[in-house]
Amino acid sequence: MTSGSSIGTPAAVGTIIRARRKGRGLSQQTLADRAGVSRKFLMDLEAGHERAELGKTLAILAALGLSLEATDPLPHGGDNDPARRDYAETFTRLIADRDFEFAIKMLADYATASLKAGKPLLQRSPRLKEPHWSAALAGITNYTAHRLGQPAPPWTRRIKPLNEAWMPAESYRHVREPMKQLIMSETPEELASMNVFIRERSLATA
Structure with a gap:
């Protein structure tokens, strides 16, 4: 997400999302509505739920102005x-x-x-x-x-x-x-x- 953020666990993803949401003064329901997901899904994601769907997770990240970054180039073909x-x-x-x-x-x-x-x-x-x-x-x-x-x-x-x-x-x-x-x-x-x-x-x- 940023050069100083290491994302290795679901809990780390949840922590970063929760911190950014609170930093922007957004309620869970407001962010969920912006990302097109349920509040229950966002709650589970912020809690580090391991079965969170990637597509919905990416939608939440995008709604917060965040993105995932790979250290290797994306493969082609x-x-x-x-x-x-x-x-x-x-x-x-x-x-x-x-x-x-x-x-x-x-x-x-x-x-x-x-x-x-x-x-x-x-x-x-x-x-x-x-x-x-x-x-x-x-x-x-x-x-x-x-x-x-x-x-x-x-x-x-x-x-x-x-x-x-x-x-x-x-x-x-x-x-x-x-x-x-x-x-x-x-x-x-x-x-x-x-x-x-x-x-x-x-x-x-x-």
């Missing part, structure tokens, strides 16, 4: 640029490695990157061997195309809906019934039509 990432290869690798938790995060990354790029980034079928993930990618591709007012890539029409409802989150953890109902109620139509259920707020971060 397709793997480090979402707009140039080979998502077909990425998902093939993640699913083969059974890294389902990160694969779910990459679903959101794919949706966000597509919305920012102004087009679905998977213009060709990823040709995954796992029908569940193929259906998820087709649904998200249709979702981003619809939000951008564009026709979906032709390959999505060749992907058949799943026979049973599927939530990607259940690939690596148990989802309780109340949460299942919430997820199903907040899933975009394009995914629900594929029998894949992901909350829209988990995808539309662009």
